[in-house]
Amino acid sequence: MRNLLLRFSLLLLASQMLACSTDQDGNQTEQASNTNLQRIVSLGGEISETLVSLGLEDQIVAVDSTSTWPTSLRQLPDVGYLRQLNAEGVLALQPDLILASHEAGPTETLERWRTMGIDVQQISTGPEVETALNAIRALGKLLDREQQSLEIIERNRQQIALVANLDSPPRVMFVLSKAGNLPLVAGSGTKAHTMLTVAGGSNVAAAFTGYKPVSPEAIVELAPQVILVASHGLPSFGGEQALKNDSALRMTPAALNGYIRVVDSQLMLSMGPRLGDAVRILASTFNNYSRTQSQSVALGGE
Amino acid sequence: MNLALAMSRRDLHIYAALAALALSLAALAVLHGPLEGDVSALLAALLEDNPTLSQQRLASTFWHLRLPRVALALLVGVCLAVAGVTMQALFRNPLAEPGLTGSASGAALAAAAVIVFGGIDGLGFALPLAAFSGALFATLLILLLPADKGSMATLLLLGIAINAIAAAGLGFLSFLADDFALRSLTFWQFGSLGKASWPEIFPAAAVALPAISWLLLQARSLNSLLLGETEAHCLGVSVQQFKLRALIACSICVGAAVACAGIIGFIGLVVPHLLRLILGPDHCRLLPASALAAPALLLAADSLARNLVSPAELPIGILTSLIGGPFFIYLLLSPKRNAHRV
Secondary structure (H helix, E strand, O other), X not given: OHHHHHHHHHHHHHHHHXXXXXXXXXXXXXXXXXXXXXXXXXXXXXXXXXXXXXXXXXXXXXXXXXXXXXXXXXXXXXXXXXXOOOHHHHHOOOOOEEEEEOOOOOHHHHHHHXXXXXXXXXXXXXXXXXXXXXXXXHHHHHOOOHHHXXXXXXXXXXXXXXXXXXXXXXXXXXXXXXXXXXXXXXXXXXXXXXXXXXXXXXXXXXXXXXXXXXXXXXXXXXXXXXXXXXXXHHHHHOOHHHHHOOOOOOOOHHHHOOOEEEEOHHHHHOXXXXXXXXXXXXXXXXXXXXXXXXXXXXXXXO | OHHHHHOOHHHHHHHHHHHHHHHHHHHHHHHOOOOOOOHHHHHHHHHOOOOOHHHHHHHHHHHHHHHHHHHHHHHHHHHHHHHHHHHHHHOOOOOOOOOOOOHHHHHHHHHHHHHHHHOOOOOOOHHHHHHHHHHHHHHHHHXXXXXXXXXXXXXXXHHHHHHHHHHHHHHHHHHHOOHHHHHHHHHHHHOOOOOOOHHHHHHHHHHHHHHHHHHHOOHHHHHXXXXXXXXXXXXXXXXXXXXXXXXXXXXXXXXXXXXXXXOOOOHXXXXXXXXXXXXXXXXXXXXXXXXXXXHHHHHHHHHHHHHOOOOOOOOHHHHHHHHHHHHHHHHHHOHHHHHHOO
């Protein structure tokens, strides 16, 4: 018995040493290559995107699991999900500055870092256009890139201003994924809601808040004319073909008109510096839809 | 005194081995982590009068990150193990686990309510407090219902009902939760020692230690209960009173553990079994041995959770099962141990 316990603890020790040695090697090489730069840990997809668009990618030493764009960020150490941060793991990266979305946590961990003399800045990011743009401004100020941040904001505002006012906004439903057997639909208070509203659509599910599963019957009742499906949720439907034949979506006007569209989740839902691009893409889909509708109405009238 | 009577030389060896294992794992956990710095660097950082910034960080990591984590692992391990052993004895059922009478799911429900309605920054002490109260409330509810308390089967079924109701409540709260609260909820239910901090550990320990000590002294009564309730009564155990007290003590232990660390499965169910295979069913051995082995397993799992995927962190529940599971199978398959099987 004792023998067994001993072997077991040795095994454990060995695995720890292994984990430790790779860690240290990684750190040393990083430190050598950018000694005169700030070491930033970025927690939050929109924050990482903004840092990159402000030209600070070379100062980011680690990101969280929601930072997936640009894909080059995936090469960096991943500190995991931003609500479940490993206090010592992040410390080991020797950061000078931790930039975190207001969602990051646990709060105690952020506090602990602060007491250890690390500059921890939390930025409110939000499901509204103004909070999203303000976050970019706040980051620009913090990082001495205010002019650039203002330019990014201006470009986004222009793109949003270009959205045409449609006479009758299309009825849009945003589907995040399939949860269990039901599509998870974006209600109000979500980033998806903001995006499709700003792009000139009308959210058919605005009556509830957050992402909720909706039954096939209720979806028929909601009668969406355009259905947007987040790309990361596509596998939960079983691919593009299965999506088109989905029993819950198939009986909607959107399916009849061929307006079930898969959209890039990271682009549509991060609300970072590419906000305007995302709005432009959505608006053009809605415009196309309106045009085909008015044409078919015109044809019907002849 | 109960304990001393039962100690043979072989037992002493096993206790010593388990204690040594727990202590060395604890030492490993405080001396080593993802942050760079070996033992001598750590000592230098702790003893230095004018520490540099990196030394300050190392020292602070030691005092405020590693030490509370180890303390919490010890506390949670002992709580879950002692409650697990007691529940299995009370219900004379090998599948009994610490949360059987609804304490864990009661805690989960209360915690979920705080997470969903409290907003992300309003948590603080509300979350552990709610979890602890939820655990205690669920058990008290069962004990206060005017049912036949003499029958463990009734208690068990009431526990199942409470668990079902709590699960329904949890499901409803998940439905109400926004995306963000939902993920917090999921992680909370995995359990983690990552939030360990002294201001949470001290009150939890103050509440749990009396319950733990009392339970550790009830080995004889638990042994008598194994023979049957009538036999236990004849042996001088006031069965009804004892069961009520033991259930409340267990729910205090579970509540304190869950309040600080969320729900960490496997430990309370399997560690007692594991030791029963080695030591036999005598609670005079089983209780103290479990109270040493569970923290050891938890420390081992937590060390791996912190270090394996650093800078990220694995949910500890995955690792307790991953380490404990194969070991358990090995013991079950090992022929010479079968003699001891309950």
